[in-house]
Amino acid sequence: MSFDLNNLLRENIKNLVPYSSARDEFKGEASVYLDANENSYGSPLPEPYNRYPDPLQALVKEKLSKIKGVPPRNIFVGNGSDEAIDILFRAFCRPGTDNVIIVPPTYGMYEVSANINDVRLKRVKLTEDYQLDLEGIAEAIDPNTRLIFICSPNNPTGNSINREDIETVIANFDGIVVIDEAYINYSRQKTFIRELTEYANLVVIQTLSKAWGLAGLRVGMAFASEEIIEVFNKVKPPYNMNDASQRLASKALDNIEQVNHWIREAVTAREKVARELTAFPFVLKVYPSDANFILVKTTDAKEIYQHLVKSGIIVRDRSKIALCEGSLRITIGTPAENEQLIKALATFNNG
Known part of the structure; x- marks a missing residue:
C-alpha cells in the first residue's frame, strides 16, 4: 500500500501555526529569565516549580532513547498515553466524516476518544x-x-496478538496503524518499535504507568516516524507535561534494574496465581496472559466480585464486555496480596 502522511492530515492541521512559547523561542541557559511572566520569587514548595517546564521533555527523551533504542526525534512524551491517542484523532480524523477501526474487546479509551471527536467507530x-x-x-x-488500533498485549484479555x-x-493499510503496548514489558513478544524504520504508517504507544510503576505521574509515549512526531508536537499543548513529572520520570528511568526485577517477579507470580485459580470449581478458564493481569472466566463473575469486595479485595468485572462474558480481570499483586486473593476465593461457595 502507498502511505502518504499529507493525504491523512486534516487541512486545518496542515495549516496550523502552533503556539510559540517562551521556552520555544529561547533555548539554552541564562542567569535572568524575564520572558515568560513567571513568578520570579519562587514557589511555596521545597522544589522550585515557578518556571515553565521543558516543552519537549529533552532529558526524558534522551533517557528513553537509550532504553528503547530510537532517536529522541522519534519520541513523543505526553500526559499519559491517552494524550497520544487523543492527538491521533484530532490530527488525522475529520469529525463527522472519517472513521477508525478497533478490535474489541479492547482498551476503552479508543471508543471514548472517537466519541469526543465525533469520529465514527x-x-x-x-x-x-x-x-x-x-x-x-x-x-x-x-x-x-484513518486509524486502526491494536492493543498487544491486549486489555482486558491479556494475550499478545499474533x-x-x-x-x-x-x-x-494506507492509514495509520496504532499498536498500544502498555503491557509490553511483561510479554514474550518483542516491541514493534524496532519496525518503525520499515513501516512509515506505524505508531507504537507505551506508558510508564505499568511496569515502571509511575501511574500517578501520567507519563505516556508514542514512537513513530519523525514526520508523525512533528505532527504530535504541533498539536499538543505547549507545556503538556509538568515539571514534577519530568523530573521524577527522569530519575526513575535510571533505575531500570529495579524495574526489570519487578517484571520478573510479576511474571513468576502471574504463573503461580494462574495455576492456583484453576483449582477452584467456579473457575472455568484462566486465559493465557502476557500482561500483569489475568482474565478469568467464572460461573458467576458478579457474585465472586461481590464476595471479594466484602473481603476488601477489588478486581475488575469484565463480564458485560463482548467475548468476556462471565470473566473477571485480576491484576497481579504482591505475594501477600495474591495470597489474600486465593484465601478469599477459597471461602466462596456458589452452591
Whole structure:
C-alpha cells in the first residue's frame, strides 16, 4: 500500500501555526529569565516549580532513547498515553466524516476518544481465541478509514496478538496503524518499535504507568516516524507535561534494574496465581496472559466480585464486555496480596 502522511492530515492541521512559547523561542541557559511572566520569587514548595517546564521533555527523551533504542526525534512524551491517542484523532480524523477501526474487546479509551471527536467507530471483534479477524478488518476498511488500533498485549484479555497478523494489517493499510503496548514489558513478544524504520504508517504507544510503576505521574509515549512526531508536537499543548513529572520520570528511568526485577517477579507470580485459580470449581478458564493481569472466566463473575469486595479485595468485572462474558480481570499483586486473593476465593461457595 502507498502511505502518504499529507493525504491523512486534516487541512486545518496542515495549516496550523502552533503556539510559540517562551521556552520555544529561547533555548539554552541564562542567569535572568524575564520572558515568560513567571513568578520570579519562587514557589511555596521545597522544589522550585515557578518556571515553565521543558516543552519537549529533552532529558526524558534522551533517557528513553537509550532504553528503547530510537532517536529522541522519534519520541513523543505526553500526559499519559491517552494524550497520544487523543492527538491521533484530532490530527488525522475529520469529525463527522472519517472513521477508525478497533478490535474489541479492547482498551476503552479508543471508543471514548472517537466519541469526543465525533469520529465514527467501526468494531471488528477478535476471534474466539482473541486474535485478529483479518478478513473482517479488510472488509471494514473504506476510503475514510484513518486509524486502526491494536492493543498487544491486549486489555482486558491479556494475550499478545499474533505478530504476523499485525504486520499484515500494517502492510495492507494506507492509514495509520496504532499498536498500544502498555503491557509490553511483561510479554514474550518483542516491541514493534524496532519496525518503525520499515513501516512509515506505524505508531507504537507505551506508558510508564505499568511496569515502571509511575501511574500517578501520567507519563505516556508514542514512537513513530519523525514526520508523525512533528505532527504530535504541533498539536499538543505547549507545556503538556509538568515539571514534577519530568523530573521524577527522569530519575526513575535510571533505575531500570529495579524495574526489570519487578517484571520478573510479576511474571513468576502471574504463573503461580494462574495455576492456583484453576483449582477452584467456579473457575472455568484462566486465559493465557502476557500482561500483569489475568482474565478469568467464572460461573458467576458478579457474585465472586461481590464476595471479594466484602473481603476488601477489588478486581475488575469484565463480564458485560463482548467475548468476556462471565470473566473477571485480576491484576497481579504482591505475594501477600495474591495470597489474600486465593484465601478469599477459597471461602466462596456458589452452591
